[in-house]
Amino acid sequence: MIRQFELLEMIRAYDPDVDEDLINRAYVFAMRVHGTQKRASGDPYFSHPLEVAGILTRMKLDAATIVTALLHDTVEDTLATLKEIEKHFGPEVARLVDGVTKLSRLELQSDHTREAENFRKFLLAMSEDIRVLLVKLADRLHNMRTLHHIEDAEKRRRIASETTEIYAPLAERIGLRDFKDELEDLAFAEINPEARNSVLARLEFLREQGADAAERIIAGLEKALKDAGIRAEITGREKRPYSIWLKMQRKRVPFEQLSDIMAFRVVVEDRAHCYQALGVLHGSYPVVPGRFKDYMSTPKRNGYRSLHTCVIGPGRNRIEIQIRTREMHEVAERGVAAHWAYKQSEEATRDGRKYGWLRELLQILEQAAGPEEFLEHTKLEMFQDQVFCFTPRGDLISLPRGATPVDFAYAVHSDIGDTCVGAKINGRIMPLKTQLENGDQVEIITSKAQSPSPTWEGFVVTGKARAAIRKFIRSRQMQEYVYLGRAILEKAFNEVGYEYSDKALKGVLKIFRQETPEDLIAAVGSGVITARQILVAVFPGLKDEFEAGTIGKVVTLAAVRKERDKDKGNAVPIKGLTPGMAVHYANCCHPLMGDRIVGIVTPGKGVTIHTIDCDTLESFSDMPERWLDVSWEVERADNQVGRINVTVINEPGALSALASVIAKNLGNILNLKITHRAADFFDMAIDVEVQNVKHLSNIIAALRATPAINSVERARG
Ligand code: MN
Numbered sequence: 037m038i039r040q041f042e043l044l045e046m047i048r049a050y051d052p053d054v055d056e057d058l059i060n061r062a063y064v065f066a067m068r069v070h071g072t073q074k075r076a077s078g079d080p081y082f083s084h085p086l087e088v089a090g091i092l093t094r095m096k097l098d099a100a101t102i103v104t105a106l107l108h109d110t111v112e113d114t115l116a117t118l119k120e121i122e123k124h125f126g127p128e129v130a131r132l133v134d135g136v137t138k139l140s141r142l143e144l145q146s147d148h149t150r151e152a153e154n155f156r157k158f159l160l161a162m163s164e165d166i167r168v169l170l171v172k173l174a175d176r177l178h179n180m181r182t183l184h185h186i187e188d189a190e191k192r193r194r195i196a197s198e199t200t201e202i203y204a205p206l207a208e209r210i211g212l213r214d215f216k217d218e219l220e221d222l223a224f225a226e227i228n229p230e231a232r233n234s235v236l237a238r239l240e241f242l243r244e245q246g247a248d249a250a251e252r253i254i255a256g257l258e259k260a261l262k263d264a265g266i267r268a269e270i271t272g273r274e275k276r277p278y279s280i281w282l283k284m285q286r287k288r289v290p291f292e293q294l295s296d297i298m299a300f301r302v303v304v305e306d307r308a309h310c311y312q313a314l315g316v317l318h319g320s321y322p323v324v325p326g327r328f329k330d331y332m333s334t335p336k337r338n339g340y341r342s343l344h345t346c347v348i349g350p351g352r353n354r355i356e357i358q359i360r361t362r363e364m365h366e367v368a369e370r371g372v373a374a375h376w377a378y379k380q381s382e383e384a385t386r387d388g389r390k391y392g393w394l395r396e397l398l399q400i401l402e403q404a405a406g407p408e409e410f411l412e413h414t415k416l417e418m419f420q421d422q423v424f425c426f427t428p429r430g431d432l433i434s435l436p437r438g439a440t441p442v443d444f445a446y447a448v449h450s451d452i453g454d455t456c457v458g459a460k461i462n463g464r465i466m467p468l469k470t471q472l473e474n475g476d477q478v479e480i481i482t483s484k485a486q487s488p489s490p491t492w493e494g495f496v497v498t499g500k501a502r503a504a505i506r507k508f509i510r511s512r513q514m515q516e517y518v519y520l521g522r523a524i525l526e527k528a529f530n531e532v533g534y535e536y537s538d539k540a541l542k543g544v545l546k547i548f549r550q551e552t553p554e555d556l557i558a559a560v561g562s563g564v565i566t567a568r569q570i571l572v573a574v575f576p577g578l579k580d581e582f583e584a585g586t587i588g589k590v591v592t593l594a595a596v597r598k599e600r601d602k603d604k605g606n607a608v609p610i611k612g613l614t615p616g617m618a619v620h621y622a623n624c625c626h627p628l629m630g631d632r633i634v635g636i637v638t639p640g641k642g643v644t645i646h647t648i649d650c651d652t653l654e655s656f657s658d659m660p661e662r663w664l665d666v667s668w669e670v671e672r673a674d675n676q677v678g679r680i681n682v683t684v685i686n687e688p689g690a691l692s693a694l695a696s697v698i699a700k701n702l703g704n705i706l707n708l709k710i711t712h713r714a715a716d717f718f719d720m721a722i723d724v725e726v727q728n729v730k731h732l733s734n735i736i737a738a739l740r741a742t743p744a745i746n747s748v749e750r751a752r753g
Contacts, residue, residue, distance in 0.1 A: 037083045038090050046093040047102060054099050058125070062103040065124060069114040077185035084178060085109055091174040095212075101167045104132040108171055111137045135168030136175070169206065173215055176203045180222040196226035213340075213368055217276050224278040230700070234741030235277040235284075241743040242297055243274075249351060250298060256350025257300065257317070257357075264316040269303045284737055299356045303365050307332065310359045314343050317357065321347035324354060332364075340368055426477045433478075438497045441468050445480045446501040453504055455482040458634075458663045465648060465657075467632055468665040469495040481660045487512070489665070518554055521561030528567035532578060544573040619643055625650035626751060628678050628729045635664030677706060677723050678732040679751035682739065684718045690744035697742050698724060701735045717746060 038046075040063050047054045066085050073081035089105035103125060110116040111133060118137075122130035180199055186192050200223045207215035224232050250272040261268045275297050304313050310332060327346035335341045343359040360368065425433050425444060433447050441461065446453030458481040459466055465481075472478065488508040496502050522536075529536035541553040548565055550556040559565045572579045619635075625647040627633050632648040636656055643664055646653055656662055684690045698705055704725040712719035726732045732750070739748040 037080070038086045043086065043089060043093070043102075046090065047099070050093075050096040051099070058099055058103060059106075062106040062125065062129075065116075066106045066110055069110050069116045071114075073113070075182065075185065076187070077182055081109075081113070084182075087178045088171065088174045091177060092170065095170070097167070097170065100128050100132060101171060103129050104136060104167065105171050105174060107133050108136045108175060109140075112140055132168055132171070136171050139168065139172045140175075173203060173207055173212065173219075177215060177219060180219055183222065183226060192226055196223040199223040200227070217279075220278045221276050224281065228281075231281055231737070231741070232277050234738060235280050238741045238743055239274070239277065239280070239297055249353065253300065253350050253353060253355060257302065260320040261302070261313055261316055264312070266304060266309055266313050266316060268309075268313060271301050271303075272298050273301060274298055281737075284740060285733075299358065301365070302357060302359045303362055304359065306361055310343055310361060313359050314345065317345065317347055317359075321349050323347050327356075332360075340364075342368060423472050423476075425472050428477060428479045435472065436497050439472050440470060440495050440497070441466070441472065441478055441480060442492050442496050443498040443501045444472060444478045445482075446496075446498065446504055448480070450500070450504050452480055452482055453501060454488055454508065455484055455486050456480050457483045457486045457660045458665065465634065465653065465663075467634065467648065467667055468492070469667055470632075481663070483660045491665075514558055517558040517561030519561065521557035521559070524560055524567050525557065525570060528571055532571060532575070534575070540574050541570070544570070547573050619645060622646040622650060622652065624652045626679060628732065629668050629676055631729045633666055633668070635666040637662045637664055676726060676728070678726050678729070679721060679723050680732070680736060680739075681711070681749045681751050682720045682722055683746040683748075684720060685744050685746055686714070686716050686718055687744065690718075693742055693744045694739070697738050697745075698722075698735055701731075701738050703731070703735045721751065 040060065043063065044054075044056055044059055047059065063086075067082045070081040070085075075081055075084055085106045085108055088108065089102050092101055092105050107116075107121060107125070107129065111118055111121065118130055118134055121133055176199060179195070183192055183195060186195075199219050204216045204219040204223070207213075207219060254270045254272055257270050258268070261270075280297060302313055302317075304310055324346040327344070329344040331340055331342045331344065341360065341364045344356070345359070346354065346356050349355040349357075423435050423437055423439060425435065427433060427448065433444055435443055435447060441459030442453065442456060444459070445456040456468070459468055459470070460479040460481065461470060461472070461476050463477070463479075488505045490505070490509050490512075493502060493505050493509070496505065522538075526536045529540075534540075538553045538557070541556050545551070545553070545556060548556055548559065548569075550559060556565070556570075560567060560570060568582065572582065619642060621627055622644050627645050627647045633645050634648050634653065635643040635645055636653070637643050643666075645666065682694065684694055695705065705722060706725050707723040709721045710718055711721050724732065724735060726735065736748050736750065739745050
């Protein structure tokens with residue numbers, strides 16, 4: 037536990053004039069009111085506010101914030117009142133403590149009430165004074181560090197996911213990178229310990245493989261810069277397990293080499309040296325294209341500045357490099373706080389605005405001007421009821437949450453909605469029923485030959501889209517009636533020995549009060565008027581014959597329908613197909629239930645189902661008219677078989693590691709075939725019984741993290 041004088045020393049190190057008496061009184065007050073309360077760990081409760089205060093001293097925060105940290109749980113958890121706090125510590129501290137208390141109450145509510153309105157209040161409270169948020173984040177950080185002491189697993193999990201979803205993004209938003217990383221990693225350890233352990237094991241393995249690689253790389257970079265006369269401090273940093281895991285999931289790549297786990301940082305004296313160092317490195321090593329980013333000329337919203345690049349560095353290693361000045365480095369590590377600490381050293385003492393950066397930070401948060409910044413905010417607002425998407429031109433389209441590309445298309449223009457056949461979301465072709473997310477760029481693929489599909493009605497959420505689809509279905513229904521009506525009339529006319537033509541109806545329109553032959557035919561198709569009525573009207577002589585029974589039954593609507601529907605039965609569990617269409621599953625990508633899929637129509641052959649990320653689709657990209665938006669009918673309850681190709685290192689225990697990872701993840705190996713055998717590696721094809729594609733992806737990710745396994749791919753052709 038931090039002792040009173042230790043805390044004071046920590047503050048005095050950056051603020052020699054701190055009001056010691058104030059800090060001491062807060063220390064004693066909090067210790068007294070928390071009394072004998074204990075934490076889940078068995079520690080005295082008071083150790084918690086102390087640790088929180090300690091975390092905040094590292095950010096060099098003012099006395100009011102440190103005092104608030106010491107007092108932050110007193111109103112909620114002890115007999116102390118806000119009035120007392122105000123009496124002893126003044127209105128500023130009281131206001132801050134009140135702010136933190138309110139935030140804490142928000143967490144206590146159930147998942148349900150935590151939604152929209154409360155979360156907005158949360159943000160509101162946050163913007164009242166940024167220090168409230170800083171105390172709250174430090175509070176959460178300490179609670180996460182001690183999370184394992186909580187016995188209730190459900191509660192641990194809830195706290196951890198709340199941390200990932202709300203607090204880590206908030207920390208990132210204000211540039212507290214350290215906070216964000218640590219919060220995410222602690223939450224990861226709780227939510228998915230097995231994945232984290234796998235990543236850690238793999239890290240360990242790679243570290244052993246390239247034990248001295250990092251040093252050699254640093255030495256190589258140092259020499260290159262030194263030869264050019266640039267003084268630089270170069271460090272290698274291992275990426276966090278959570279960010280490695282995210283990358284594995286997002287890009288579906290294994291991490292194979294050091295470059296996947298290490299990033300190198302070059303810290304130089306000033307801005308000019310940053311660009312010089314970049315020039316030297318680009319001149320000395322081959323540059324990996326497309327990876328250079330200049331966050332110096334255009335800093336990130338949270339104040340982050342750096343040059344990022346990737347080169348084939350010493351030892352032929354692909355390495356990521358960040359170049360920045362010392363100040364930029366501090367900001368990147370400690371957030372905007374550091375930036376203003378730098379600034380204030382010269383000016384703040386002058387105008388007395390010692391903690392001016394707090395106000396500045398607040399302004400940054402308040403003045404979110406452009407749509408991009410706005411999105412930065414809304415990214416946090418996970419419970420918001422809106423999504424904001426962009427057209428390829430950059431126009432912002434706002435839609436209700438749950439909206440799909442079809443809603444988007446209709447929001448842009450009803451013609452685009454009516455002729456929409458597919459959508460690219462962030463450059464990838466995705467099913468039309470995909471729910472859009474904040475910041476998605478959506479490009480609608482249209483085809484004049486296309487028309488709205490009735491299945492869309494099942495997933496659109498905007499009134500505009502729904503109305504347009506309904507209108508279309510009504511007119512489609514009309515066509516259907518005309519089609520049926522004509523078929524009925526043709527048969528009926530045939531049976532009495534005449535050939536049918538629409539012209540025959542012209543003379544009898546008035547009798548049936550219809551405007552056009554089409555209308556009359558549709559009336560027959562819908563069953564309002566019978567074929568017999570028409571026949572009798574057209575050939576009055578037939579009336580007697582009908583009555584005398586010399587003419588047999590005239591074909592009925594029901595009979596024609598029945599015939600038409602005979603081949604409608606569709607055993608394929610896919611929605612969006614025209615009944616009776618032949619369906620094939622593509623051999624290139626083996627779609628599984630749960631995969632996102634798309635149909636490609638081949639005239640005369642039917643439709644072939646591909647997974648949405650199948651490479652074969654490229655060749656159809658300029659033929660949107662052949663794309664068919666399809667989806668799986670139901671999540672089938674029974675299991676399916678997915679095939680994976682695995683390359684295993686030929687060493688003792690490798691196969692059993694493979695089998696146990698699959699078993700641990702509840703997969704069942706149905707078939708295993710060695711497809712290629714070499715001295716050092718085996719290639720194998722394995723059929724695994726899984727519940728759905730997500731299950732298979734989990735197994736693949738777990739296998740990739742297994743040291744004995746070199747590579748894992750879903751079988752594709
Ligand atoms: Mn607390």
